Amino acid sequence: VNVRKIQVVQNVLESSEALAGENRRRMDEANVLCVNLLSAPGSGKTTLLQQLLPSLGARRCAVLVGDLQTSRDAERLDGLGAQVVQINTGRGCHLSPGEVARGLAALDLAGLSFVFVENVGNMVCPAAFDLGEHLRVVLLSTPEGDDKVAKYPTLFQSAAAIVLNKTDLAELLGFRREQVREDLAQVNTAAPLFETAAREGQGIEALAEWLRQKRGAKDAPEGGMPEPNAEN
Numbered sequence: 629v630n631v632r633k634i635q636v637v638q639n640v641l642e643s644s645e646a647l648a649g650e651n652r653r654r655m656d657e658a659n660v661l662c663v664n665l666l667s668a669p670g671s672g673k674t675t676l677l678q679q680l681l682p683s684l685g686a687r688r689c690a691v692l693v694g695d696l697q698t699s700r701d702a703e704r705l706d707g708l709g710a711q712v713v714q715i716n717t718g719r720g721c722h723l724s725p726g727e728v729a730r731g732l733a734a735l736d737l738a739g740l741s742f743v744f745v746e747n748v749g750n751m752v753c754p755a756a757f758d759l760g761e762h763l764r765v766v767l768l769s770t771p772e773g774d775d776k777v778a779k780y781p782t783l784f785q786s787a788a789a790i791v792l793n794k795t796d797l798a799e800l801l802g803f804r805r806e807q808v809r810e811d812l813a814q815v816n817t818a819a820p821l822f823e824t825a826a827r828e829g830q831g832i833e834a835l836a837e838w839l840r841q842k843r844g845a846k847d848a849p850e851g852g853m854p855e856p857n858a859e860n
């Protein structure tokens with residue numbers, strides 16, 4: 629009986645990996661960069677997307693947004709010109725590659741440059757699941773406290789870029805940026821750290837430019853087409 633149980637768990641993990649690989653292949657074929665956005669609930673993932681999409685050219689972007697319930701985040705992102713699909717996980721504390729596969733099936737990938745996946749707000753579970761993304765952007769916001777990088781290292785380890793959001797509140801909260809930098813020196817020295825006040829649209833352009841470069845790098849092996857900007 630024990631052996632059977634172990635076998636079942638293994639199969640689930642294997643199919644999860646296979647689905648993630650299939651998601652990545654589909655997006656590679658479409659020459660789309662897939663960015664998985666991870667953070668605690670309320671760090672500002674949706675707010676950041678509301679600012680980023682116009683900057684990147686919303687019609688070149690799609691968002692798969694995961695929440696346990698409601699379509700509130702999709703409603704907030706609707707009307708910018710991007711394709712938006714809300715995924716409700718019910719009780720699930722993270723998006724699964726299967727859910728992302730179903731989300732991708734609802735998108736028209738032709739002509740897209742970016743697919744953003746806004747994961748369920750959670751600093752622990754989503755970090756363990758490859759969804760088929762090309763890279764992860766992890767947010768930390770000042771009200772969460774400056775100690776979180778050291779406390780949740782697995783999340784920050786997996787980040788290709790880290791966004792410190794709600795910097796407008798840093799002084800009020802006594803948030804020590806130095807603590808974040810010191811902790812990142814132990815956990816992740818490769819990822820650039822961007823500072824944003826997303827609600828006010830501050831610091832967005834540097835992150836958008838970094839994303840454009842990452843997307844452009846997908847073209848680079850062939851010598852590269854220039855990445856179109858928001859105007860065209």
Ligand SMILES: Nc1nc2c(ncn2[C@@H]2O[C@H](COP(=O)(O)OP(=O)(O)OP(=O)(O)O)[C@@H](O)[C@H]2O)c(=O)[nH]1
Pocket residue numbers: 667668669670671672673674675676701748749750793794795796797824825826827828
């Ligand atoms: N002061 C301040 N508030 C912000 C900033 N960015 C987001 N907020 C606010 O923080 C709250 C949560 O922002 P959301 O964008 O919904 O956060 P989220 O990470 O998408 O949340 P979940 O999807 O529930 O995990 C909202 O009230 C935003 O207006 C910021 O830079 N400064």
Ligand SMILES: [Mg+2]
Pocket residue numbers: 673674675701746
């Ligand atoms: Mg959100």
